[in-house]
Amino acid sequence: MKVVYGLLALALGLMACNKDEFQTKPQIKVLSATPDVVPIGQALTVSLEFTDKEGDVDDSVTVIRTRINQRDFTKLPFTIKYKIPLFPDKTRGEMDVNMAWSTALTLQNSPLRIPGTNTNEPDTLRLQFSVKDAKGNRSDTITFDKNVIVIR
Secondary structure: OHHHHHHHHHHHHHHHHHHOOOOOOOEEEEEEEEOOEEOOOOOEEEEEEEEOOOOOOOOEEEEEEEEOOOOOOOOOEEEEEEEOOOOOOOOEEEEEEEEOHHHHHOOOOOOOEOOOOOOEOOEEEEEEEEEEOOOOOEOOOEEOOOOEEEOO
């Protein structure tokens, strides 16, 4: 009889874990970002995975880009919004965010010079992401776990 109760408790536990796998608020995670070091003129592609109970993640992706160079005293974050193209409703999927070198990565900011040289210092960026679904539900803002280096 103990075995029957044990199996019943295990089955109920598994059903409870899977019951709310997806939430109304979208959930995202960064799968990859390529390249690690972005050469002059090239784009950075960030792949995101999303889940959403209603499957309506088709409003926008917000990227918060912060220049974290040690000598950059401004360190102000810059927010960029990308419209997500309409696609069939999916409760789980992947999307790519393509960030252009001149507009999204360098923001046409003046580069920092390496002291004592005529050479530009690469930008070191911290990137954060969130998505919004058609009903206005916004995911938590997640921070990409690696800094991105942009050659200037």
